[in-house]
Amino acid sequence: MPRTSIIPFGPQHPAFLEPLHLKLQLEEERVVGVEPSLGYNHRGMEYAMEKDWKRNFFLSERVCGICSFHHSTTYSQAMEAMTGTQAPERARLIRIIMLEVQRVTSHTLALGHMAEAMGYENLFMQFFREREEFMRVANEVSGNRVHYCMNWLGGVRRDIAPELAKSIEQRMDATQGRLEELAKVVRKDSTWLKRTKGVGVLSKRQAETWAVVGPVARASGLSYDVRQSGNAAYAMDGTKFKPVWREEGDTWARCMVRMDETLQSVALIRQGLGLLREGPIESKFKGNPTGEGFSRDEAPRGELMYWVKANGTSSLDRVKVRTPAFMNIPPLGEMLMNEQFANVPVIVVSVDPCICCTDR
Amino acid sequence: MGMMRRSIINLFSRPYTSKYPKVKAQLPEGNRGRVEWNMEDCIFCMLCQKNCPTVAIATDKAGGTQSITRNRCLACSRCVEVCPKKCIRMVPEYSEPVLLPEVHVYVIGMKKWDYKVERIDTKTRWR
Numbered sequence: 001m002p003r004t005s006i007i008p009f010g011p012q013h014p015a016f017l018e019p020l021h022l023k024l025q026l027e028e029e030r031v032v033g034v035e036p037s038l039g040y041n042h043r044g045m046e047y048a049m050e051k052d053w054k055r056n057f058f059l060s061e062r063v064c065g066i067c068s069f070h071h072s073t074t075y076s077q078a079m080e081a082m083t084g085t086q087a088p089e090r091a092r093l094i095r096i097i098m099l100e101v102q103r104v105t106s107h108t109l110a111l112g113h114m115a116e117a118m119g120y121e122n123l124f125m126q127f128f129r130e131r132e133e134f135m136r137v138a139n140e141v142s143g144n145r146v147h148y149c150m151n152w153l154g155g156v157r158r159d160i161a162p163e164l165a166k167s168i169e170q171r172m173d174a175t176q177g178r179l180e181e182l183a184k185v186v187r188k189d190s191t192w193l194k195r196t197k198g199v200g201v202l203s204k205r206q207a208e209t210w211a212v213v214g215p216v217a218r219a220s221g222l223s224y225d226v227r228q229s230g231n232a233a234y235a236m237d238g239t240k241f242k243p244v245w246r247e248e249g250d251t252w253a254r255c256m257v258r259m260d261e262t263l264q265s266v267a268l269i270r271q272g273l274g275l276l277r278e279g280p281i282e283s284k285f286k287g288n289p290t291g292e293g294f295s296r297d298e299a300p301r302g303e304l305m306y307w308v309k310a311n312g313t314s315s316l317d318r319v320k321v322r323t324p325a326f327m328n329i330p331p332l333g334e335m336l337m338n339e340q341f342a343n344v345p346v347i348v349v350s351v352d353p354c355i356c357c358t359d360r
Numbered sequence: 361m362g363m364m365r366r367s368i369i370n371l372f373s374r375p376y377t378s379k380y381p382k383v384k385a386q387l388p389e390g391n392r393g394r395v396e397w398n399m400e401d402c403i404f405c406m407l408c409q410k411n412c413p414t415v416a417i418a419t420d421k422a423g424g425t426q427s428i429t430r431n432r433c434l435a436c437s438r439c440v441e442v443c444p445k446k447c448i449r450m451v452p453e454y455s456e457p458v459l460l461p462e463v464h465v466y467v468i469g470m471k472k473w474d475y476k477v478e479r480i481d482t483k484t485r486w487r
Contacts, residue, residue, distance in 0.1 A: 055413040058436050126366065129376050136388070143392035149436040157441070158390075185363055 002027050007341070011040045015117045015345035018355035022332070022348070029341045034333040041359040049319040053079065053289065053310060056319070060306075061147045063321065064356040066106045069098050070299040071306075071321075072151040078306040079153050082293025083285055090279040091155035096239065097272040098141065098148060098156075099297075100265040104134045106300035107258040107265075110352040111186065114255060117349040118195045126182055133175050137168055153289075155282030165273045176266050186259045196252035200335040200347035203249055210331040213324045214302020215261065216351055218245040219253035226298035239271045251350040258352075288312050301325050301352055323357035391452040392435035396473045397426045397466040401447035408439035408448060424468035429480070431461045449473075 005026050011019035019040035025033030045063050049056050060075040061068035073095055080087060087095075112127030135145050142148035142158055150156050160168075186192060202212070207220035217224050225243035244260040246253040290312040296305045302324030309317040328351050335347050378385075387393070408426075409419040416432035417439060419425075440448045461480040 052413075054411075058413045058434060122363065122367065132376075139391060140388040141390075143388075143390045143437070144435060147434070149392070149434070157437075181366065189363060 004032060009344060013345075015349060017113065018353070020329070020348070020353055020355050022336075022344070024336075024341070024344065026341060031336045031339050031341060031344065034336045036329055036332055038329070038355065038358055041355050043360065045360040046319050046321060050316045052314055053308075053316050054314070056316075057151050057153075058147070058149055061149065063323070063360050064354055065146050066109060066354065067102060067299045067301065067304070067357070068147045069102045069150065070297055070304055072148075073099060074295050074297040074299075074304050074306045075308070075319075076151040076153060077295035077297065078293040078308045079289060080293070081295055082291050082308060082310060083153065083289045085154040085283055085285045087155045088280045088283055090159075090276060091281045091283075093272050093276055094141075094156050094158075094160055094281065095151075097160070097269050098138070098150065100268045100272070101134050101138050101141075102148075103265045103300045104262050104269075105131050105138070107262045108134070110300070110349075111182075111255060111258055111262075113352075114346070114349050115192075117345045118192075120191060123182075123185060123189075123192075126185075130175060130178055130182065133171060137171065140164060140168075152282060153285050155280070157282070159281050160273075160276065165276060169270060169273050172266055172270050176263070179263055179266065183259045183263060186255055192255075193252065195343075195346055196255060196350070197250060199251045199343050200339060200350060201248075201250045202331060202335050204247075206331065206334050207249070210334070211327055212302070212331055213327050214299070215254055215257040216328045216331075217302065218243060219257045220249040221245065221247040224303075226296055226303050239268055239275065241268070251347055254350045288314055299324055301354055301357070302328065321360060323354070323360065325352070325354040325358045329353050329358060387452050387454075389452065392437055392450055393452050393454045394430075394450070394464075395428055395433060395435075395437075395439060396449050396451060396475070398447040398449070398472050399426070399466050399468050399470050399474075400472060401445045402426060402466075402468070403445055405444060407442045407444065411438050411442045413438065426466040427478075428464050429461060430458075430464060 007024045007026055009022040009024050010016055011021045021037045021040070023035040023037065024031055049059055056075055057072055060071045063071045108127045108131040112124045112131070115123040115127065138148060139145045141160055141164065142150045150158050202216070202220045204221040207217055207222055212220070213224070223243050223245040227241055228243060244257055244264055246257055289310045291310060293308045294306070296303055304324055305322040307320040311317050332348060332351060336344060339347060404419055404421040406419045409417045413436060414432045414434055416429045418427045437450050440450050463478045463480060464475045465478055466475050
């Protein structure tokens with residue numbers, strides 16, 4: 001009978017940005033068992049959000065630094081659904097533009113982190129250079145680089161001036177070429193392919209069983225994207241949208257989905273800027289809300305849900321957040337099974353686990 | 361092949377990064393930085409204090425002061441929005457890094473946008 005050894009992987013590990021602990025069972029170099037454990041980063045966000053519904057527009061952003069605007073937008077949409085306030089069209093389009101800007105920053109961070117995990121520091125730098133361009137766009141529009149602080153019940157608090165829209169459009173044209181060059185590297189580079197192709201496969205059936213969301217699901221052949229339908233339907237605002245999906249289900253496919261989505265986001269930003277028409281950016285709401293509100297949105301890592309229950313005072317009864325990484329971490333057991341130990345960081349990073357979101 | 365081409369281009373081009381402390385960061389016009397009061401117009405309505413999500417602002421009506429704990433402010437510009445007299449503004453530059461938490465105090469009778477700095481000892485609990 002072969003002997004198995006148990007190796008703790010994380011919570012402090014050079015390959016991880018955030019504290020995730022994996023208890024790996026190894027048979028020589030082969031992984032035969034995985035036990036992920038979470039909770040190193042718990043801050044009690046849901047409870048803190050019950051205190052004041054106005055503060056939450058800023059507090060919900062602090063759940064996660066990489067998809068902060070997605071959190072506050074989903075919370076705002078839930079509050080709008082509860083109060084029956086309709087955000088003006090211009091506000092919705094500005095939200096879409098900023099959501100896509102943040103998606104690019106998140107995906108380029110994930111891809112750069114992936115390159116770093118496999119020891120490809122040069123490519124990591126390339127991704128972060130392109131990311132900087134989008135961070136600047138976010139800074140110019142919102143005033144902040146990470147936490148935009150732009151949402152409010154019934155709209156947004158910052159407008160995009162016509163000159164700024166023009167300059168963003170020009171810069172998008174310049175960045176598109178550079179991003180396409182990087183997409184070529186992800187698609188064809190031999191170093192990248194050797195580490196990712198056929199590694200950490202999650203089949204379509206497994207993906208359905210584990211109910212994975214976001215790029216992980218779309219890489220396994222499920223063409224599921226919240227942007228197609230639901231509360232945050234992009235088609236409603238006039239943008240043309242088709243989800244990116246692949247059938248391979250391996251690490252390479254997950255990277256490719258992220259890369260193609262980055263290019264798609266640039267196209268969506270351009271479309272959104274083209275559709276901007278003069279008009280108000282906020283519809284007013286007075287008093288304290290009552291009732292229940294629900295909203296979902298496609299965050300960079302997948303479907304994000306907020307459910308809010310209010311009682312007519314300044315505090316809330318309950319805020320429930322379901323984050324995408326919470327659904328994507330458990331199937332790591334399936335992906336890592338029978339893989340080489342050296343592939344573990346690459347596979348884990350390819351899922352893009354956001355522990356800040358998961359533990360909140 | 362793509363990476364080789366990129367590497368050769370990078371070898372003969374200038375660095376993308378800037379030498380930050382020597383060269384100042386290029387902040388855009390609308391950057392959210394520090395909050396400032398114009399004490400000539402302030403009517404002490406306390407709206408900025410009530411709306412501050414991080415309780416960084418303290419209004420003292422009797423003493424005639426507005427004080428803001430710099431390290432608590434998250435630059436959401438909510439106080440600028442709610443001010444009825446529009447006597448609060450946000451300037452693009454950040455305040456310099458400090459060792460002890462810093463409080464900017466605006467006293468009535470001061471010149472426009474003028475303030476004095478007080479430091480909080482970390483041993484005493486913040487408000």
